[in-house]
Amino acid sequence: MILVMKENFSNSRDTFRLGRSKVETFINPAGFIEQWFSGPQKPESLIHGVEQLVKKAKKINARSEAVLILVDASSVPKIDGTGQMAQARKVAVKAMKSAPYNKIAVYGNLAVQIMVNTLALVAGRRDKVKVFADRTDALRWLKSRK
């Protein structure tokens, strides 16, 4: 029985690996879309992660439910600020502008916070995308009515 449940759970979880980059996307028991980034990210992993978020957001939105997204980037050691990641960041900005969602809370180190906030600035979505240093604050905002 336990084995079957594990299998069902893993079926709903998308895992992407490329070298040391890993991205997992799933809908957690509270109904949020949750995404975990770990390791130094590559353009392919970031783009895949964004595509998964959009896919799952559309699915939840189709059921007329609130789309809340929680992104854990606390295990990303550093941000690649070079032009190599520019295309991936462009995809993220586009998704921030056009995907159906109510709120996105991202938590991670200062470099992650700065990058996500800058992308939200470019997308004009600073009201819907917020960054935090830890999970508790991110969840608190995500669950609030603000």
Place this chain on the structure above:
Amino acid sequence: MEDLFADSRLRKLPKGQIVIYEGDSVDHLYYIVNGFIKVYNILSNGSERTIFIYGPDDLFPFTSYLSGSGVARYFYESIAETEVYSISPKRLEQKVRGNFEIGEALIQYSNSVSQQFIQRIDILSVNDARRKIIALLAFLATKTGNDGDISTLSIPLTTQDIANMCGLTRETVSIQLARLRRAGIVSGGRSLVIDTVKLNKLKPALAIHT
């Protein structure tokens, strides 16, 4: 990035003006046209610890503005007559919205500044006085010195200023500076002159990456 501030107000700051206090919410962002701003905190014993120095073409307190808290983490004070452009966050948001190229430039800039900040904080935490002073001189030569093998710092510094920047006593700084003078690495009076070629040769052995 200067274009972001093209229609902004130019402000002249006299030496010693605190522009931002620790804990202030960020209600303006500044672009330095000329001059220098030191970034520091005050320790529980009342002493000052200089973390960073911003110079021409730098933007502050950008990292605080874009961090989750949106609150200044340090004091920001002019250490020379300084000219800055200022802009409100709301105006900045209007200018950046939809402009991916500016966004990319800001990401790359803030990434580079964050790394320099981390290097400075790392150096402040070590116990080796010589390493601290050499790392500081390398940082100051980059931020405030002229290009070339012999770099004259634009900011006049007392031994106490250097002590504050390194978290050392004035006496320790005097001893270390005297050694560096004897080695021909440092010369000059309050406007220090640094032989960057000789200084850079010392950096690998001391694991300094500034």
